[in-house]
Amino acid sequence: MARDEFALIREWTGRSYGLEGNGVSVGLGDDAAVFSVAAGMEVVACCDAMIETVHFLRETMSPCDIGYKAMISNISDIAAMGGIPRYALVTIGVSPGWQADECKRIYEGIDQAAKLYNVRMIGGDTVATPDALHLSITLLGEVESGRALRRSSARAGDLLFLTGPVGSSAAGLDLLLSRRERAVEPRPDWQTLVAQHQRPTAQVEAGRLLLKSGLGRALNDISDGLASEAWEIAEASGCKIVIEAERVPMLEEMRSYAASVGKNPLDWAFYGGEDYQLIGSVPATEAETLAAAFAEHGLPFYLLGTVEAGQPGVWLSEQGSERPLPKAGYNHFKDEAGEDQNG
Amino acid sequence: MARDEFALIREWTGRSYGLEGNGVSVGLGDDAAVFSVAAGMEVVACCDAMIETVHFLRETMSPCDIGYKAMISNISDIAAMGGIPRYALVTIGVSPGWQADECKRIYEGIDQAAKLYNVRMIGGDTVATPDALHLSITLLGEVESGRALRRSSARAGDLLFLTGPVGSSAAGLDLLLSRRERAVEPRPDWQTLVAQHQRPTAQVEAGRLLLKSGLGRALNDISDGLASEAWEIAEASGCKIVIEAERVPMLEEMRSYAASVGKNPLDWAFYGGEDYQLIGSVPATEAETLAAAFAEHGLPFYLLGTVEAGQPGVWLSEQGSERPLPKAGYNHFKDEAGEDQNG
Numbered sequence: 001m002a003r004d005e006f007a008l009i010r011e012w013t014g015r016s017y018g019l020e021g022n023g024v025s026v027g028l029g030d031d032a033a034v035f036s037v038a039a040g041m042e043v044v045a046c047c048d049a050m051i052e053t054v055h056f057l058r059e060t061m062s063p064c065d066i067g068y069k070a071m072i073s074n075i076s077d078i079a080a081m082g083g084i085p086r087y088a089l090v091t092i093g094v095s096p097g098w099q100a101d102e103c104k105r106i107y108e109g110i111d112q113a114a115k116l117y118n119v120r121m122i123g124g125d126t127v128a129t130p131d132a133l134h135l136s137i138t139l140l141g142e143v144e145s146g147r148a149l150r151r152s153s154a155r156a157g158d159l160l161f162l163t164g165p166v167g168s169s170a171a172g173l174d175l176l177l178s179r180r181e182r183a184v185e186p187r188p189d190w191q192t193l194v195a196q197h198q199r200p201t202a203q204v205e206a207g208r209l210l211l212k213s214g215l216g217r218a219l220n221d222i223s224d225g226l227a228s229e230a231w232e233i234a235e236a237s238g239c240k241i242v243i244e245a246e247r248v249p250m251l252e253e254m255r256s257y258a259a260s261v262g263k264n265p266l267d268w269a270f271y272g273g274e275d276y277q278l279i280g281s282v283p284a285t286e287a288e289t290l291a292a293a294f295a296e297h298g299l300p301f302y303l304l305g306t307v308e309a310g311q312p313g314v315w316l317s318e319q320g321s322e323r324p325l326p327k328a329g330y331n332h333f334k335d336e337a338g339e340d341q342n343g
Numbered sequence: 344m345a346r347d348e349f350a351l352i353r354e355w356t357g358r359s360y361g362l363e364g365n366g367v368s369v370g371l372g373d374d375a376a377v378f379s380v381a382a383g384m385e386v387v388a389c390c391d392a393m394i395e396t397v398h399f400l401r402e403t404m405s406p407c408d409i410g411y412k413a414m415i416s417n418i419s420d421i422a423a424m425g426g427i428p429r430y431a432l433v434t435i436g437v438s439p440g441w442q443a444d445e446c447k448r449i450y451e452g453i454d455q456a457a458k459l460y461n462v463r464m465i466g467g468d469t470v471a472t473p474d475a476l477h478l479s480i481t482l483l484g485e486v487e488s489g490r491a492l493r494r495s496s497a498r499a500g501d502l503l504f505l506t507g508p509v510g511s512s513a514a515g516l517d518l519l520l521s522r523r524e525r526a527v528e529p530r531p532d533w534q535t536l537v538a539q540h541q542r543p544t545a546q547v548e549a550g551r552l553l554l555k556s557g558l559g560r561a562l563n564d565i566s567d568g569l570a571s572e573a574w575e576i577a578e579a580s581g582c583k584i585v586i587e588a589e590r591v592p593m594l595e596e597m598r599s600y601a602a603s604v605g606k607n608p609l610d611w612a613f614y615g616g617e618d619y620q621l622i623g624s625v626p627a628t629e630a631e632t633l634a635a636a637f638a639e640h641g642l643p644f645y646l647l648g649t650v651e652a653g654q655p656g657v658w659l660s661e662q663g664s665e666r667p668l669p670k671a672g673y674n675h676f677k678d679e680a681g682e683d684q685n686g
Binding site: 219 | 368369372373374375376377378379380382385386387388389390391392394395396397398419420421423424426430432434436465466467468470471472473474475477479481482483484486488489491493494495562563564579
């Protein structure tokens, strides 16, 4: 990619995001961006990278989807702290196989997600890479001082909840890959699963409700699969978590697609990941109030298990018996997945 | 690289940086980090990526140097705003040719620079990449509200200054490459140039002095070469900049090495980059006071030209005549360099 094509991307992003004001003192176009933080608020910061062939394939994600999903995965991390997403710094590494027009569409996807969640792009870096495209985003947000929702806050006596169905993204990916590999004829309603994989939703409103109501205790987002995220809460909180298999929310489209390919849908729910729902805990005595608050805001809410005293770990309760739920997820394309130091 | 090797890196970085307190409410190990900002301060944010084969070669930089320099290039961007570097989020993309032990040494380099500049690692991501190693760092700092030093603040009547010699890093790289390609026998004193390339210094103290004294006007850091950075100030400020060739500070070692390889040292000074000195402007009436303040702090200070009214651009004054100084720098390894959206 030639230097003037980088300039084009830069110009395009500058046109879309470079404005100052509304908390931003210095936007794009200087050595660093500068923004103010409202009194009583702290900064929430995370970063998450997506690498071609490791996290996505050109065949399964359009350039616009790639940008969109990279933003969502970061916004979701802010949501999982109960925070408000505010600013993004986007680093794109462009390899020779990617055209300027495709890069522009990646930024369009970033822009679409940014607009939807009121995020402004305030910085970044555009570099050449020899091989795979990579997209690394830092997202900065705000949260009320001392009130961020932690993984480590679950307590025995809490109930475990989810903000929506899980496993859809993995099923959608399977459908995308099987079209190519197994020539499965997709049913029109399965398209929902593909959309969940390519254009997921971040649960910012749910995260804010959990924080503002004072009822949410532990919180985590489902980026690596329900099992792995429940394990993170169990280990960080020093508790035993029991998930009831029948209560795991899954889309009917996901179940029917799983049946058609002879797959246990719980495998996708537990080990698929990239659903970006929130999993958390609420004191049992407050669960009904919280469920009502979610209902009032038109947000889904599912109780799916309990937090108990005991050796930290996750158990699956199914047909009256409990068995340990293994921690490990799987990676879609490779044996080794990314490890998020704060994700 | 196997999953447990990623875990090892994660564990290692967690051990070194994961602690909370002192402004950090949530450190490594949750979905996002959370920190507070002191009253009267704003957040300064930048990010800068370094890609193997584009920004460095294994032959010219040890793993420890790579980590160290990636931190410095980001800390330098904070310095160029007059800010205080505080927190880092580090994303490393590890390709199959890199061993866990080398990755650990990259983090050791990051750690060394972080300790030197009081920066804490609060987050990041560790991912696999198919080919080249990449290291992308977001640096967050603080600056007094409304007082960040901008590229756009130069005014006609200002004098142009530099905080130290330029061109040393490019000369050091040339020396490293020529050892391999031209079998040049290096003189011991040229080792200084190699050190400037591998272990540069960020001018945080100078940046703070410029801000706190109230005397610094425009400011920029030399990441892409003196010509390119002067052009950025000229264009952002809408001024003509005139640089006097004889005043450009260059190390004696750099001049002698340039002479030995038949190179004009000004080429490295103007187009080499990665010196991480600060270039800025000061009202002419305040230049003497500012120079005295630098001297008092034991910091170098060089006046090298003037800011004038006129068509935005950079001119070189040499032996009594002025000629336009081209903007373009060069890239060390490839034809297309990275473009920093805020760097």
